[in-house]
Amino acid sequence: MTLHTVMPLELVLQGFDEDGEQTLDVRARGVRMSVVPVAPGIGRIVRLLECSLYDYLDPALSPGALISYEFE
Numbered sequence: 001m002t003l004h005t006v007m008p009l010e011l012v013l014q015g016f017d018e019d020g021e022q023t024l025d026v027r028a029r030g031v032r033m034s035v036v037p038v039a040p041g042i043g044r045i046v047r048l049l050e051c052s053l054y055d056y057l058d059p060a061l062s063p064g065a066l067i068s069y070e071f072e
Helices: 053-057
Strands: 024-028 031-039 042-050 066-068
Touching (some): 031 066
Antiparallel strands (some): 024 031, 031 042, 042 066
16 A cells, blocks of 8 residues: 655554543444444444445444443
């Protein structure tokens, strides 16, 4: 892979070796998803794991949206 950029390499690779945020796999609204907890029972959606294709069109289930959940 080749990367062409005018940005310094240190800036491009910043945070590459750090661990990401801890995520939980939860089920909400009948959809299994990966969320980052922000408060007890509330999480920010990272990605959808098991859902129908129509769920991807729902703005309430888009990455970055907040959702209330229960542990599986």
